Amino acid sequence: MARVMIDCPETGEPVYTGMTFDWPSFENIKIGQRLIRCSSCGDEHIWKRPDARLEEDGGGA
Numbered sequence: 001m002a003r004v005m006i007d008c009p010e011t012g013e014p015v016y017t018g019m020t021f022d023w024p025s026f027e028n029i030k031i032g033q034r035l036i037r038c039s040s041c042g043d044e045h046i047w048k049r050p051d052a053r054l055e056e057d058g059g060g061a
């Protein structure tokens with residue numbers, strides 16, 4: 001599984017969205033707009049799939 005990450009629009013830092021997917025699921029799933037409480041700036045952000053990327057969780061590249 002990989003963690004779904006976005007970049008905070010305020011700080012530019014990577015923020016974990018709280019969602020995890022494996023790669024095939026992420027390719028196929030339909031994600032609408034999602035609201036997260038940002039762990040970087042503390043504000044709330046709306047993100048969509050094109051804003052997100054997967055980060056492998058402890059697997060090494």
Ligand SMILES: [Zn+2]
Pocket residue numbers: 008009010011038039040041042043045
């Ligand atoms: Zn933020």
